[in-house]
Amino acid sequence: MPQLQSSKGKVTIIEIADAAGVSKSTVSLVLTGRGAVKPETRQHVLQTMDRLGYVYNRGAANLRNAQSRIVGLVLNDLSNPFFAEFAIGVEKVLQMAGYVAFMANTAESVVRQDQVMRMMREHGAGGIILCPALDTRPEHLDWAKAAGTALLVAIRRLPGADTSVVVPENLVGASRVTRHLINLGHERIAFLGGMHSMVVRQERHGGFLAAMEASGRSIDPALNLESMPTRDGGFGAMSAVLSLADRPTAVVCYNDVTAIGAMLAAARHGLVVGRDIAIVGFDDTSEARHVSPALTTVAVDPVGLGERAAALLLKQINDPAAEAESFIGPAHLVIRESCGAYQRALAAAG
């Protein structure tokens, strides 16, 4: 029966050494698995540790070698399932590499973001994956270069910062989904949601414009509406667009959340989405699949992006000399019902 050290929980390597009749160096050796230690000795030490309830003190260890195997994961909006899934991907890879993620949510606050990154540095994080809060300036990240901390920017590209980057193929994805609508015969297509200052919006809107121009569609500035990237934002923007004299027949939304808000607004105006109007989103969150009618959108595989981000960061930690590297994750079209393609096919067949 293991009689755990009761009160203080302060069993050190030295006490283990004494109890096992070896030196602290030997205990350290079995702990790190580095040197050559006789199997029986190792065994004995191991069970002594178990018996006394030893717990490794990483703080003390890091003091010597600064190899903390801690990675910080800074998220701008944990309440968005997209980032939660991204985090899951990151954690999965880190775990396999024996690292541990130190996760924090900034809720789009740069102040909080600074605090949190400082904390992580103080705890000796070897690297940080940052999904930057909305108005993060590149100079907020200067410390990383100076301190030699591996830093990777994810999801939201940060113009002017020369770090590694992992982002989805926003431009191509938006271009694809727009072309899909064009192929379905739509002429007047709106782009809706997100604020102009967001890099992600600029990219997606850029893809939209590219597809429109490539097909010779005219671009009506009245059909480009900003909104907060929330359900309510989407609802509001869609309501605005529907009050226009010359309504669009299709709408490309900044993301799924906005698109779902837009669908609600359309329904409220008595329109049947997928028949009277086409609405498409971006991200393919799990909601997209389950909303009714199911949302046509662009899938970007957040888990995969997370895995990639973690892998890239680890690479950078292990080889600090390596220069910044980028990964642009694929974005593929997921055709469901909200664009009306299915109904159109039915009609064609019938």
Add this chain to the structure above:
Amino acid sequence: MPQLQSSKGKVTIIEIADAAGVSKSTVSLVLTGRGAVKPETRQHVLQTMDRLGYVYNRGAANLRNAQSRIVGLVLNDLSNPFFAEFAIGVEKVLQMAGYVAFMANTAESVVRQDQVMRMMREHGAGGIILCPALDTRPEHLDWAKAAGTALLVAIRRLPGADTSVVVPENLVGASRVTRHLINLGHERIAFLGGMHSMVVRQERHGGFLAAMEASGRSIDPALNLESMPTRDGGFGAMSAVLSLADRPTAVVCYNDVTAIGAMLAAARHGLVVGRDIAIVGFDDTSEARHVSPALTTVAVDPVGLGERAAALLLKQINDPAAEAESFIGPAHLVIRESCGAYQRALAAAG
């Protein structure tokens, strides 16, 4: 212009002391703010730290005083928005208290859960908030008592473990929503979703039974169906219940996710939810509000629970002698459309 220590990022308290012309003890004093140090000296030291790009080494500090101001947050399912919101509440309170949350996702794996909690201990976490993975046994938590680590179990009660607990009022909540259906005149009511082994289901189902019995309704065992607590699970269970000869007229679901799956199944069978059949959920996730028809459910305020959990844990950390304390969060009925109450009211009026 701050000329940051370039390469190693290894500026120590001693270098600051030298550069500022004081002793390392003085620097430590301004760092901790404990002793009395002349304002001008403090100022000078502070700006020297800034100039040299000093970063505090918490590992070294913790070596002496073991006051790590780290709290572990172990979540069983980050992809569930409910837990993401819970985490937000926890973080908010911890942040204000100057603590930092060390968050990890176990994805319902006890093995991972053990790993993660070990990591946290090794990093000197002063306490842990645990949302236990599905088949966590109380003895998995014995180390906490032995090591004197504050431990709080949240959301899923863990029978047999005598830790502090923060959970929603599952029984009362389920009872309330069931009574609501009974008041609307329903006789045959099903309970659907969740696995029998889940404590949360036992509590919610218990509340359901209590309300049914209190109103003299007979309980048909065929109307109690298990399923995985997912959308697909809800879909399957609802399909099963609809193939019964004697269908229920109302369904209480284990949670919102299950309920939304059930709604989909009902629609697929040609039923109009809220008119032909009543469906209610539990949790009031943001989806509940936005699904169509909007889901009648029980709100449990995950952010509030998180805040409470953090506050309780902090209290426990500051007074380790204090005994386990529990908080049962309120659960109130949120009436929307899926239960048909609105339509019924309209009909009565018209």
Add this chain to the structure above:
DNA sequence: TTTCATAATTGGAACGTTCCAATAAATCGT
């Protein structure tokens, strides 16, 4: 001034670990 109290500052000894160089023990070839 001198004398106290109090405010500021300081050197050195921890804290729990890893690393290094050194020693001790086992194994080998001859």
Add this chain to the structure above:
DNA sequence: ACGATTTATTGGAACGTTCCAATTATGAAA
């Protein structure tokens, strides 16, 4: 049975901080 290797083990000096006791500077009271 002897050095020569190789394999196991070890003491002690770091690592960057905090704390304590001791010291020195500052003011106020005498």
